[in-house]
Amino acid sequence: MSKSSIYLPAGFRFAGVTCGIKASGKPDVSLIVSDRPLVAAGVYTTNQIVAAPVVLCRSRTPSSTVRAVVTNSGNANACTGSQGDADAKAMCAHVASLVGCDETDVLVMSTGVIGKLLPMEKVKSGIEHAVAELADREEAFFAAAEAIRTTDKDRKTESRELELGGESIRIAAMAKGAGMIAPNMATMLSVICTDASIEPKEANAMLRRVARVSYNRVSVDGHTSTNDTLLLLASGTGTPLQGDSLCLFEQELTELAIQLAKQLVEDGEGATHVMQIRVTGATNDASAETIAKTVAASPLVKTAITGGDPNWGRMVSAAGYAGEPIEPAKVSLRVCEELIYENGTPLKFDAASLSATMKEHPQVNLDLCVGGGNGEAVYWSSDLTTDYVRFNSEYTT
Amino acid sequence: MSKSSIYLPAGFRFAGVTCGIKASGKPDVSLIVSDRPLVAAGVYTTNQIVAAPVVLCRSRTPSSTVRAVVTNSGNANACTGSQGDADAKAMCAHVASLVGCDETDVLVMSTGVIGKLLPMEKVKSGIEHAVAELADREEAFFAAAEAIRTTDKDRKTESRELELGGESIRIAAMAKGAGMIAPNMATMLSVICTDASIEPKEANAMLRRVARVSYNRVSVDGHTSTNDTLLLLASGTGTPLQGDSLCLFEQELTELAIQLAKQLVEDGEGATHVMQIRVTGATNDASAETIAKTVAASPLVKTAITGGDPNWGRMVSAAGYAGEPIEPAKVSLRVCEELIYENGTPLKFDAASLSATMKEHPQVNLDLCVGGGNGEAVYWSSDLTTDYVRFNSEYTT
Numbered sequence: 001m002s003k004s005s006i007y008l009p010a011g012f013r014f015a016g017v018t019c020g021i022k023a024s025g026k027p028d029v030s031l032i033v034s035d036r037p038l039v040a041a042g043v044y045t046t047n048q049i050v051a052a053p054v055v056l057c058r059s060r061t062p063s064s065t066v067r068a069v070v071t072n073s074g075n076a077n078a079c080t081g082s083q084g085d086a087d088a089k090a091m092c093a094h095v096a097s098l099v100g101c102d103e104t105d106v107l108v109m110s111t112g113v114i115g116k117l118l119p120m121e122k123v124k125s126g127i128e129h130a131v132a133e134l135a136d137r138e139e140a141f142f143a144a145a146e147a148i149r150t151t152d153k154d155r156k157t158e159s160r161e162l163e164l165g166g167e168s169i170r171i172a173a174m175a176k177g178a179g180m181i182a183p184n185m186a187t188m189l190s191v192i193c194t195d196a197s198i199e200p201k202e203a204n205a206m207l208r209r210v211a212r213v214s215y216n217r218v219s220v221d222g223h224t225s226t227n228d229t230l231l232l233l234a235s236g237t238g239t240p241l242q243g244d245s246l247c248l249f250e251q252e253l254t255e256l257a258i259q260l261a262k263q264l265v266e267d268g269e270g271a272t273h274v275m276q277i278r279v280t281g282a283t284n285d286a287s288a289e290t291i292a293k294t295v296a297a298s299p300l301v302k303t304a305i306t307g308g309d310p311n312w313g314r315m316v317s318a319a320g321y322a323g324e325p326i327e328p329a330k331v332s333l334r335v336c337e338e339l340i341y342e343n344g345t346p347l348k349f350d351a352a353s354l355s356a357t358m359k360e361h362p363q364v365n366l367d368l369c370v371g372g373g374n375g376e377a378v379y380w381s382s383d384l385t386t387d388y389v390r391f392n393s394e395y396t397t
Numbered sequence: 398m399s400k401s402s403i404y405l406p407a408g409f410r411f412a413g414v415t416c417g418i419k420a421s422g423k424p425d426v427s428l429i430v431s432d433r434p435l436v437a438a439g440v441y442t443t444n445q446i447v448a449a450p451v452v453l454c455r456s457r458t459p460s461s462t463v464r465a466v467v468t469n470s471g472n473a474n475a476c477t478g479s480q481g482d483a484d485a486k487a488m489c490a491h492v493a494s495l496v497g498c499d500e501t502d503v504l505v506m507s508t509g510v511i512g513k514l515l516p517m518e519k520v521k522s523g524i525e526h527a528v529a530e531l532a533d534r535e536e537a538f539f540a541a542a543e544a545i546r547t548t549d550k551d552r553k554t555e556s557r558e559l560e561l562g563g564e565s566i567r568i569a570a571m572a573k574g575a576g577m578i579a580p581n582m583a584t585m586l587s588v589i590c591t592d593a594s595i596e597p598k599e600a601n602a603m604l605r606r607v608a609r610v611s612y613n614r615v616s617v618d619g620h621t622s623t624n625d626t627l628l629l630l631a632s633g634t635g636t637p638l639q640g641d642s643l644c645l646f647e648q649e650l651t652e653l654a655i656q657l658a659k660q661l662v663e664d665g666e667g668a669t670h671v672m673q674i675r676v677t678g679a680t681n682d683a684s685a686e687t688i689a690k691t692v693a694a695s696p697l698v699k700t701a702i703t704g705g706d707p708n709w710g711r712m713v714s715a716a717g718y719a720g721e722p723i724e725p726a727k728v729s730l731r732v733c734e735e736l737i738y739e740n741g742t743p744l745k746f747d748a749a750s751l752s753a754t755m756k757e758h759p760q761v762n763l764d765l766c767v768g769g770g771n772g773e774a775v776y777w778s779s780d781l782t783t784d785y786v787r788f789n790s791e792y793t794t
């Protein structure tokens with residue numbers, strides 16, 4: 001999916017370069033610049049331990065005057081005190097001086113090691129290099145997507161083109177995140193660029209709704225990072241989208257965000273399967289979400305998926321401790337579309353055959369009905385493997 | 398600890414026998430009988446998917462007329478519908494008929510595979526065998542503690558003798574639980590026997606307070622079982638404990654319960670270390686407990702402990718997503734008594750030396766101050782190893 005060609009929205013230029021933050025010598029500075037003011041909305045980590053770039057971005061969005069987003073990988077600029085705040089600001093100021101805009105119109109993201117100061121000389125020369133490389137070509141977009149990676153196996157991108165009211169609108173988006181490499185807590189960064197015209201207030205509200213059913217519905221290890229950032233940048237200058245067009249745009253954006261969010265889980269550290277948990281029959285959607293999240297986080301459910309074990313006792317009992325109301329006598333479960341538990345009663349099924357199905361499919365679907373209500377939610381999670389444990393228990397501090 | 402001699406309280410007889418529920422041929426029926434009425438209090442799983450024996454016990458405690466507790470291992474009698482309810486009742490009725498008491502004065506516990514009906518003929522003959530073996534000797538107590546095991550490496554017991562108001566009081570307790578073997582969800586059973594005289598209302602309230610700071614403060618994998626049961630049985634016939642004596646008894650009971658709860662974590666599936674998380678400075682004790690529990694459940698913190706990695710970024714950021722108020726600028730962390738993060742600022746420390754200390758010690762202490770409040774809590778958890786994943790991802794359904 002990440003290899004398909006990209007519908008580049010008008011008004012954006014991209015670059016990804018290497019400045020030397022990473023010992024590996026891989027790209028580590030990513031830049032997105034627009035020559036006209038962008039509408040920008042952001043959704044950020046809910047962790048109370050917040051990285052410096054997140055603090056800065058929060059204060060600068062929503063906006064209708066953003067001109068650039070600079071990102072470094074390899075260092076999260078988190079838990080770095082006042083020097084970290086100063087460094088985040090300096091990154092923005094340096095970009096502003098080179099592209100000719102106000103420094104408050106530049107956003108910044110960082111991802112990588114926690115608790116280490118940024119090597120600012122390297123970062124500054126990386127920014128200069130990136131500005132020189134800016135281009136509105138696909139290769140430049142991919143380079144920018146490469147340069148935000150940390151432990152990701154591959155770059156993660158999604159793109160769409162749609163017709164709204166006779167106008168063609170393009171969306172191109174990138175993300176990073178695969179879990180964590182010690183002591184790297186910065187799991188998730190994502191930028192969605194579009195040439196749609198959207199009002200800042202609409203963009204802001206829409207991005208929250210989109211995040212709720214996409215990025216906020218995936219988990220590798222349940223550990224919310226200090227740096228999570230999702231940005232929507234819109235370069236359109238025409239009449240802002242409204243009515244049906246706005247709804248259609250949001251629908252498209254939601255589908256794109258879900259695809260990108262699922263890429264995070266597919267690339268979860270050590271993951272061999274994605275599980276999709278669909279909860280229905282809950283008292284309301286929020287309750288269904290909590291139940292789905294609880295099932296997704298259970299190490300016993302995750303290891304059952306790893307082993308191709310249709311272990312319904314683990315799945316059903318995880319729903320039972322989610323702290324949300326369920327009706328045990330109405331609980332039913334399908335694993336890979338096969339009904340194996342119905343209205344609180346186990347059904348006979350061919351365990352060996354279902355196990356083989358689970359092992360074959362990279363995505364295992366769990367459909368769990370928890371009662372007679374109307375609440376429902378879908379959640380995606382990676383499984384838990386010995387590789388995850390090995391990777392994260394290696395001594396790295 | 399579990400091998401030390403036991404102070405057997407007056408009024409109890411014990412037995413543990415093999416009836417053939419387990420394919421391994423290991424003991425699987427455990428019986429505790431008193432010839433006089435017992436005060437009995439119980440604390441049970443909060444999972445909404447509840448095993449039949451738990452439903453029955455809940456309806457029969459607190460009580461001042463309990464005469465026996467029968468337990469089988471190897472089968473949880475959970476998710477077994479109305480036949481499961483009938484089987485749990487039949488176990489009690491069979492014990493009652495043999496020891497000569499009302500069937501409502503018998504309690505029952507089950508642990509093992511979920512979703513399978515009990516082999517009742519075997520269970521009944523096991524009960525008959527157990528009744529014949531009842532004795533008030535240490536070996537009988539140990540046999541009873543053996544017969545409630547599932548994946549436990551060893552039996553788990555604790556015992557105390559204390560003087561209260563010139564009277565000698567004895568407490569002997571057993572527990573089982575090591576995590577879960579698929580599809581076995583019944584993690585935790587525990588019975589505390591004492592010859593103290595306690596009023597049922599006091600026993601009930603006390604057991605809730607004791608469970609809150611002991612059994613409810615440990616986690617192997619965060620998956621609350623369908624069968625968890627903690628019973629307090631008191632055989633004393635004198636004046637019920639009150640005032641200072643009651644306080645001292647509760648203090649002793651709390652210490653004993655914490656020791657037994659820690660045994661569960663030490664024996665956590667695949668565990669190589671116990672981590673003790675002490676949270677201070679929270680807004681209140683409940684908030685501290687939530688933060689400690691969140692840190693304890695983080696796979697990234699658990700794998701850091703496995704690898705002997707003083708990875709403070711993971712520990713501090715886990716506190717940040719617990720959903721409880723913290724003051725980031727006042728956050729401090731000690732790992733194995735060494736201060737490595739103070740008032741939101743990383744300190745220099747010898748990572749190799751601290752890592753060696755962590756690896757050497759079977760218990761790793763994390764002392765985390767999260768602000769200026771008075772709330773505090775201690776929580777114990779096992780680490781996360783490749784053995785845990787291997788054990789639980791083996792195909793077993």
